Amino acid sequence: MGYISATALDNLKKYSYKGVDKSPLSKYVLNPFWTWFVTLWPLSVAPNTITLSGLSIVFLNFATMLLYDPTYLAEKGGVISPRWLYFSWSIGLFLYQSFDAIDGKQARRTGMAGPLGEMFDHGCDAMNTTLEVILASQALNLGRSWWTVASQMATLAAFYLTTWEEYHTGQLYLGVFSGPVEGILLIVGIYAVTGFYGPSFWDTGILTFLRLTDVPLVNQLPDMPLNDSFMTFSAFAVLFNLQASYRNVRRAMLAAGKSTTQPLLLLLPFIVSASIQVFWLMHPRYDNSVLINSALFVPFLCAWGLQFAHQVGRMILAHVTSSPFPWWDWMWVWSLVAAVDANLPLLAGRPPVIQTCETNRAAVVYLTLAISLVAYGRFCTLVIQDITNFMGIACFTVRKRDKDGVWQDTAPTSDGKKKL
Structure with missing residues (x-):
């Protein structure tokens, strides 16, 4: 029919969402709140509308950061943002989490649960991931640094x-x-603390903060800043998630009688794509500038995030359509060419061919951002079009079948009933 093959579209009929959440916080605190919160939404509101509304709040938070700190320097660069800004980020992220949690509940209330909802939900989550990294790093006073890249x-x-x-x-x-x-609630708390004390608070040494600088033996440890300590904790969290994820995958492969090592090869696409981006950032100084220390750092991270969203979007599409895992992404070639060009002083002992000055460097970064946005936008548009046409549904409209089996728009009437 278009982007998705006919065979893959047929597999959509076999798809059903399965999820496990072992978080006590979800079970005893958040889920009761979400169950109540979803009742505030009319049945005429489509689940994807709720998801997109949550992402729109994050976009608004991101826009306020660009307004008050356009060069992404935080307080290390002398930029003092108003404290209410961080409180608004805290509220915005909590609302995003809540909207993201209830869209599935709304889908079940309206009879619209299906693969399109999962695709849309994961697509919004993928974009939010990079935006929150940028916002959280600014709130932690990391700004333009390798800690933000990490x-x-x-x-x-x-x-x-x-x-x-x-x-x-x-x-x-x-x-x-x-x-x-x-993880999200932890970031919500970080925004709130920054709202009270400012980003420079996170430069406080962890031993100083815990009042352990006078404790024998303990005071021999490095007084690592709180923001660096948080990044170190995050690294251990990733390692924990890696072994936990592989344990679940290994169990599933053993149950299916398949190889337990072959899935590890499918981690390579992320390693390759991330390595290309880091290689680009690691270019030697030329023209008295490096990318990570310039105002181009945020556009670069956004382009990287959009390429990642495209990558995982294709993974989710492969999952819901029972299709082969996507190994390759043509955007790697574009980014690799830019990375090699930036590193020509290191690789060939000569200046870059394309990124010869700050203006050209900005043109390459913004062009990469534009191409990444168009590529991901095209992917989303074509996938939504194929799925909605095949399944006879709309992305942002609640629809029901009439007595003849035809999909019709529905809307609540004054007496609370629905009419076709």
């Missing part, structure tokens, strides 16, 4: 692992501590 890699890796695990096991598994639940 945060981007760790967060994207966690998302990739979850998607990779779901592809092989057939279900979304959330443990007792997961990114979508506890």
Whole structure:
């Protein structure tokens, strides 16, 4: 029919969502709240509308960051943002989590649960991931630094692992501590603390903060800043998620009588794509500038995030359509050419051919951002079009079948009933 093959579309009929959430916080605190919160939404509101509304709030938060700190320097660069900004990010992220949690409940209320909802939900989550990395790094006063790059890699890796695990096991598994639940609430708390004390608070040494600088033996440890300590904790969290995800995948492969090592090869696409981006950032200084220390750092991260969203979007599509795992992405070639060009002083002892000055460098980065946006936008548009046409549904409209089996728009009437 278009982007998705006819065979893959037929497999949509066999798809059913499966998920496991072992978080006590979800079970005893958040889920009761979400169950109540979804009742505030009319049945005429489509689940995907709720999902997109949550992402729109994050876009608004991101826009306020660009307004008050357009060069992404935070307080290390002398930029003092108003404190209400961070409180608004805290509220915005909590609302995003809530909207993201109830869209599935709304889908079941309206009879619209299906593969399109999962595709749309994961697509929004993928975009939110990079945006929150940028916002959280600014709130932690990391700004233009390799810690921000490390945060981007760790967060994207966690998302990739979850998607990779779901592809092989057939279900979304959330443990007792997961990114979508506890991880998001942790960031919500970071925004709130920054709202009270400012980003520079996170430069306080962890021993100083805990008042352990006078404790024998303990005071021999490095007084690592709180923001660096948080990044170190995140690295261990990624390693924990890796072994947990592989344990679940291995169990599923053994049950199916398949190889337990072959799935590990499917981690290579993320390693390759992330390595290309880091290689580009690691270029030697030329023209008195490096990319990571310039105002182009945020557009670069956004382009990287869009390419990642495209990558995991194709993984989810492969999952819901029982299609082969996507190994290759043509955007790798574009980014690799740019990375090699930037590193020509190191590789060939000569200046770059394309990125010869700050203006050309900006043109390449913004062109990469534009191409990444168009590529991901095209993917989303074609996939939504194929699925909605095949299944006879709409993306942002609640639809029901009439007595003849024809899909019709529905809307609530004054007496609370629905009319066709």
